[in-house]
Amino acid sequence: MRYDVAVIGAGPAGSFAAEKLSSLGHKTIIIDPCDKKKICAGILTAQYAREYKVDDAYVERELKGVRLSFRDVRAEITYKNSVEYSIDREAFDSFNLDEAVNSGAELRKDMVMSLEENGSSLTIRTTKENVLADYAIIASGVSDLSSLCGGAKKYAYCVQQKKNVEPDDYFEMNLMHSGYSWSAPKKNHVLTGTSSLNGYPDIPGEKGLIPLEPAKKTFSDRFLLAGDAAGFVSPFEGEGIFYARRSGEIAAEILSGAISGNNALRSYEKRWKKEFDFSTLARLALLLSNDMVLETFVCEIRDNGRFNKLVEAILTKEKKVQIKDISTLIKTLI
Ligand SMILES: Cc1cc2nc3c(=O)[nH]c(=O)nc-3n(C[C@H](O)[C@H](O)[C@H](O)COP(=O)(O)OP(=O)(O)OC[C@H]3O[C@@H](n4cnc5c(N)ncnc54)[C@H](O)[C@@H]3O)c2cc1C
Numbered sequence: 001m002r003y004d005v006a007v008i009g010a011g012p013a014g015s016f017a018a019e020k021l022s023s024l025g026h027k028t029i030i031i032d033p034c035d036k037k038k039i040c041a042g043i044l045t046a047q048y049a050r051e052y053k054v055d056d057a058y059v060e061r062e063l064k065g066v067r068l069s070f071r072d073v074r075a076e077i078t079y080k081n082s083v084e085y086s087i088d089r090e091a092f093d094s095f096n097l098d099e100a101v102n103s104g105a106e107l108r109k110d111m112v113m114s115l116e117e118n119g120s121s122l123t124i125r126t127t128k129e130n131v132l133a134d135y136a137i138i139a140s141g142v143s144d145l146s147s148l149c150g151g152a153k154k155y156a157y158c159v160q161q162k163k164n165v166e167p168d169d170y171f172e173m174n175l176m177h178s179g180y181s182w183s184a185p186k187k188n189h190v191l192t193g194t195s196s197l198n199g200y201p202d203i204p205g206e207k208g209l210i211p212l213e214p215a216k217k218t219f220s221d222r223f224l225l226a227g228d229a230a231g232f233v234s235p236f237e238g239e240g241i242f243y244a245r246r247s248g249e250i251a252a253e254i255l256s257g258a259i260s261g262n263n264a265l266r267s268y269e270k271r272w273k274k275e276f277d278f279s280t281l282a283r284l285a286l287l288l289s290n291d292m293v294l295e296t297f298v299c300e301i302r303d304n305g306r307f308n309k310l311v312e313a314i315l316t317k318e319k320k321v322q323i324k325d326i327s328t329l330i331k332t333l334i
Pocket residue numbers: 008009010011012013014031032033034035036038039040041042043044045110111112113139140141142143144145158159160193208209210226227228229232233238239240241242244
């Protein structure tokens with residue numbers, strides 16, 4: 001059988017892409033071995049909750065805000081206009097995959113080894129049976145296949161641990177100049193993690209990678225890269241689930257247009273660049289990569305109400321971060 005689109009990977013990028021393609025009437029297959037645990041703090045951000053419906057099936061806790069610290073300086077931001085959720089990441093992924101299958105996508109539990117573009121179609125080589133499709137969405141996260149397809153190249157290294165301590169309603173971040181550590185409250189426990197730009201931190205736990213910048217090229221003649229495979233994670237605070245879902249949806253719309261002969265795959269880059277402002281977020285991250293600035297940043301959040309509100313707006317993406325917000329931060333911090 002030949003499919004209109006093969007979606008490779010059933011994380012948020014793949015499942016939401018497959019759901020959209022099937023509901024637009026395209027013959028869609030989603031391929032994932034579905035056998036790996038996802039390493040993730042599981043915070044559905046304010047940006048996500050504002051744009052999309054969140055389901056009780058995977059929510060563990062509604063969050064009131066964030067606590068930030070640098071060494072022994074501590075500050076708290078209680079969200080006034082936004083809400084965030086701490087979720088069970090496995091339940092979230094399996095809920096979204098069920099939705100994709102219910103909307104008509106076929107699920108194949110298999111591992112894709114490579115892709116071959118031959119003129120007007122793609123041969124997708126898997127460990128069992130090859131799949132023929134007109135187009136593909138590479139939504140295989142940080143993986144060998146994504147690298148093979150030109151995906152993200154630079155990563156932050158993370159180690160995460162489950163701790164049986166009493167959770168509360170705030171996400172906590174301890175800032176460091178070349179990474180951060182976090183504590184994400186779940187229903188009955190807490191997930192703690194540490195990230196570093198210089199290799200895996202030497203602490204016990206489960207390892208994961210966060211892409212640091214978008215891939216150089218996110219389209220070919222026959223496939224598009226979405227989510228982590230394309231490097232779509234905020235370089236400021238590591239938010240990836242929203243960008244995975246949204247890029248999967250945009251990729252599905254572009255391919256739907258291509259199937260009807262309306263648009264070229266190259267228009268994908270224009271679309272995501274219009275919506276995702278990773279370069280401004282990267283400038284923010286760069287600004288905070290210095291100990292003195294970090295200390296002032298946390299002190300200002302603690303002591304200056306207007307600054308606290310500005311950081312809340314940036315973190316919750318209440319409004320699009322603008323260069324003038326960064327200028328305000330710079331004036332206050334330096
Ligand atoms: C430690 C850590 C904590 C994080 N915490 C948060 C957070 O709190 N909030 C947030 O928004 N983001 C967080 N992120 C980022 C977030 O997890 C990712 O951005 C998000 O999962 C990306 O979704 P995706 O669909 O692109 O890829 P993934 O969720 O990684 O899904 C990729 C899928 O592809 C499949 N796959 C891989 N290779 C193949 C292959 N060859 N063939 C077939 N299938 C394949 C995998 O099995 C997997 O199911 C965190 C990341 C890490 C590492």
